[in-house]
Amino acid sequence: MTLHSLDPRAPWVLSTHDLGRRPGSMRQMSPTLPAPVNIGVGMIGVPKDADVELDIRLESVMEGVLVTGTARAPLSGECARCLEPLTSEIEVEFQELFFYPSQDTAEDDLLLDGELLDLEPTFRDAAVLALPLSPVCEEDCPGLCVECGTRLAEAGPDHQHEKIDARWASLQGLVKNNNDDQEG
Numbered sequence: 001m002t003l004h005s006l007d008p009r010a011p012w013v014l015s016t017h018d019l020g021r022r023p024g025s026m027r028q029m030s031p032t033l034p035a036p037v038n039i040g041v042g043m044i045g046v047p048k049d050a051d052v053e054l055d056i057r058l059e060s061v062m063e064g065v066l067v068t069g070t071a072r073a074p075l076s077g078e079c080a081r082c083l084e085p086l087t088s089e090i091e092v093e094f095q096e097l098f099f100y101p102s103q104d105t106a107e108d109d110l111l112l113d114g115e116l117l118d119l120e121p122t123f124r125d126a127a128v129l130a131l132p133l134s135p136v137c138e139e140d141c142p143g144l145c146v147e148c149g150t151r152l153a154e155a156g157p158d159h160q161h162e163k164i165d166a167r168w169a170s171l172q173g174l175v176k177n178n179n180d181d182q183e184g
C-alpha cells in the first residue's frame, strides 16, 4: 500500500469531502486540469500543462471511493514516417478504487489520504497506454525519400533520382557474363 501525504493544492488531488462515506452516494465533476509532466512515449506525448478535460464520477463504496471517468488530452509529437510536427488528441477511460487506509489492502492499492485522493497516477497510466506507438501525420503519409530525405508528401509522386536500380544493375551484369561464356 502507498500512503503518503497529499498536497491539497496539487491540481490532481481531489477532495471527497462533499461525497461523504455513505455507500451509494455519488458526485459528478468535470474539471479541466493541467497535464502532468512526462506523459509521453517515443515520438509523441501530452504536453506539460496542456488542458486535460475530465468527466468524473465519485462513488462511495464500502472499501473506499470508486472513481470512474474519461479524460480528453491534446497530443503533440512527430510523424514517425516523415518527422513533421503533428498534433492530435486522445480520449481515455479509467476506473480506480481508492481504499480507506483502515482497509486490508495490497501493495499496489491506492489509498485515500483523509478526504483526499490523487488522480494523477491513474490518468498517467491510462494516457501512456493510449499513446500511438507510430504516430503519423496522415494515414497514407509516404514518409521520406530514402535517397535524399525529401518529404515525399511535398515532393510529389514524380520525385525520383537518376540512378540505376540495384536489381537492374545486377541483371545487366548477369547478361554480360552470359555473353562472355558464349564467346569463351
Ligand SMILES: [Zn+2]
Pocket (backbone or CB within 6 Å): 079, 080, 081, 082, 083, 084, 136, 137, 138, 141, 142, 143
Ligand atoms: Zn508524415
Ligand SMILES: [Zn+2]
Pocket (backbone or CB within 6 Å): 145, 146, 147, 148, 149, 150, 159, 160, 161
Ligand atoms: Zn529524393
